[in-house]
Amino acid sequence: MITSLQVLFLAVAAVTLFSALMVVTTRKIMHAAMWLVLTLLGVAILFALLESRFFVVVQVIVYIGAIAILIIFAVMLTRRVMQETNHRSTKTGGLPRLLRCFFLCWSVLQ
Amino acid sequence: MGFFTDPINFLSGLLSDLLLGWGLSANLTQLVLFIIGAGLLATLPMFFTLVLIWSERKILGRIADRIGPNRVGPWGVIQPFADMIKIFTKELITPAGVDKVPYQLAPILSIAGVLLLWAVIPFGVSVLGVNLNVGILYLIAVGGFGTLGFLFAGWGSNNKYALLGAFRAIAQLISYEIPLAVSLLIPVMFTGSLGMNDIVAGQSIWFIFLSPLGALIFFIASIAEIGRSPFDLLEADSELVSGFNIEYSGLKFGMFYVADFLHAFTISMIFSTLFLGGWRGPFVEQVPLLGFVYLFAKTAVVWFIGIWIRGSMPRFRIDQMLNFNWKVLIPLSMTLVTCTALIDKLLPGSFWIRVPVLFALNIVLFLAAERLMRIGSKKKTRPVVAERPITVENTGITEAVPTRSIGEIG
Numbered sequence: 001m002i003t004s005l006q007v008l009f010l011a012v013a014a015v016t017l018f019s020a021l022m023v024v025t026t027r028k029i030m031h032a033a034m035w036l037v038l039t040l041l042g043v044a045i046l047f048a049l050l051e052s053r054f055f056v057v058v059q060v061i062v063y064i065g066a067i068a069i070l071i072i073f074a075v076m077l078t079r080r081v082m083q084e085t086n087h088r089s090t091k092t093g094g095l096p097r098l099l100r101c102f103f104l105c106w107s108v109l110q
Numbered sequence: 111m112g113f114f115t116d117p118i119n120f121l122s123g124l125l126s127d128l129l130l131g132w133g134l135s136a137n138l139t140q141l142v143l144f145i146i147g148a149g150l151l152a153t154l155p156m157f158f159t160l161v162l163i164w165s166e167r168k169i170l171g172r173i174a175d176r177i178g179p180n181r182v183g184p185w186g187v188i189q190p191f192a193d194m195i196k197i198f199t200k201e202l203i204t205p206a207g208v209d210k211v212p213y214q215l216a217p218i219l220s221i222a223g224v225l226l227l228w229a230v231i232p233f234g235v236s237v238l239g240v241n242l243n244v245g246i247l248y249l250i251a252v253g254g255f256g257t258l259g260f261l262f263a264g265w266g267s268n269n270k271y272a273l274l275g276a277f278r279a280i281a282q283l284i285s286y287e288i289p290l291a292v293s294l295l296i297p298v299m300f301t302g303s304l305g306m307n308d309i310v311a312g313q314s315i316w317f318i319f320l321s322p323l324g325a326l327i328f329f330i331a332s333i334a335e336i337g338r339s340p341f342d343l344l345e346a347d348s349e350l351v352s353g354f355n356i357e358y359s360g361l362k363f364g365m366f367y368v369a370d371f372l373h374a375f376t377i378s379m380i381f382s383t384l385f386l387g388g389w390r391g392p393f394v395e396q397v398p399l400l401g402f403v404y405l406f407a408k409t410a411v412v413w414f415i416g417i418w419i420r421g422s423m424p425r426f427r428i429d430q431m432l433n434f435n436w437k438v439l440i441p442l443s444m445t446l447v448t449c450t451a452l453i454d455k456l457l458p459g460s461f462w463i464r465v466p467v468l469f470a471l472n473i474v475l476f477l478a479a480e481r482l483m484r485i486g487s488k489k490k491t492r493p494v495v496a497e498r499p500i501t502v503e504n505t506g507i508t509e510a511v512p513t514r515s516i517g518e519i520g
Contacts, residue, residue: 030265034212037258057247065254072261073280076273
């Protein structure tokens with residue numbers, strides 16, 4: 001029997017992992033920074049589910065309030081941030097990237 | 111506990127009895143009550159903003175020797191409702207090439223950053239959203255959402271002027287968050303707790319008397335945080351067309367507008383909670399409803415002083431604004447916190463020694479800072495044209511261009 005708290009945890013964890021994945025796969029660097037904000041917020045909610053209020057607040061202050069804003073600020077100052085064309089140096093197709101993600105997850109879970 | 115002395119707790123008790131009578135479990139009842147409370151706490155300030163907008167326009171009008179809104183209803187009280195209905199009917203224009211998600215998220219974030227502050231403000235002995243034991247940190251954390259909203263608005267709008275406006279706004283907000291957070295430490299040190307209600311309960315003497323300089327720093331930094339004059343370079347209406355929010359229209363602009371007006375009142379409320387004793391006052395134990403009255407009265411005074419300053423002070427230049435923060439407020443607040451911590455610990459706990467000594471310390475630090483600022487400002491006259499030698503090609507004679515100082519021009 002899954003409690004409602006566990007459902008909530010699974011949902012938040014899924015969103016956090018998905019946005020973390022988007023941080024490293026999205027093409028636009030600004031969007032990556034924004035996905036990072038969502039990831040950090042997800043971690044804060046995970047802390048909230050563990051009922052540690054201090055960690056929630058510190059996570060939001062330090063990571064979202066300071067680090068994420070600093071990163072976004074720095075990204076905004078880079079060249080051609082407004083443009084769509086933001087090619088990575090390594091151009092690979094969908095399958096190798098998927099495999100890489102799979103091995104990354106696998107190695108983390110080991 | 112009757113309806114007239116403590117209506118909030120009376121009604122919530124009534125409602126929870128009713129729900130329990132219907133056979134709901136205790137947890138579910140608690141959840142329903144929390145949802146209703148959160149809904150009320152998020153909705154009522156928005157409606158209260160209508161009153162705020164009207165009275166602010168009226169006061170600003172008086173300061174500028176006008177009568178302010180006076181056509182719709184008696185003394186123009188219905189004017190904000192008319193404005194609200196007008197803004198509801200306006201078209202929501204989404205410019206071409208915007209980054210959809212950040213663009214739409216920005217107004218929501220900026221108003222959420224204000225409304226979330228209301229969750230921890232204590233309105234009475236037992237009337238508060240959450241009794242968070244890290245309330246002060248929560249206030250700073252939530253401020254980050256507003257900053258994020260500005261960033262998203264500036265970046266998502268696909269407009270370089272919005273982007274520049276956002277840069278200006280963020281530079282100000284991030285800088286002034288430092289003295290704000292540091293001066294927040296002073297009430298925390300006096301009470302030994304980060305919870306808002308503990309801080310109010312600990313103010314048998316208002317903290318503005320123990321640390322007037324801390325209160326002043328907090329007040330200045332809070333004016334900068336809400337972007338009001340003399341720190342209103344975020345959207346200097348007369349020479350720049352707004353700022354980060356120029357691409358927003360209709361209700362989305364309305365959300366920024368409401369967030370601005372509500373933030374001014376909310377931050378005054380935080381000021382009166384931290385430094386003016388919050389809901390404390392005579393007979394508040396017997397009649398908890400008086401807590402609201404006291405809190406709102408104190409808040410109204412602080413808020414009025416804010417408007418007064420807004421109506422009468424000229425705007426800072428951006429370099430003055432940043433210099434004032436980094437060279438005056440931050441060193442001063444750091445010094446104040448250090449000295450207060452040392453002296454408060456060294457002093458005996460007696461009331462008649464502690465209060466005057468801490469008060470005197472603040473005055474001394476203020477005078478020293480004022481003196482240093484005066485010396486600093488005397489030294490530099492900012493030349494408009496730097497003195498530089500120019501060479502006349504034929505003769506090889508070098509002559510100096512006369513230097514003009516700012517004072518001669520203005």
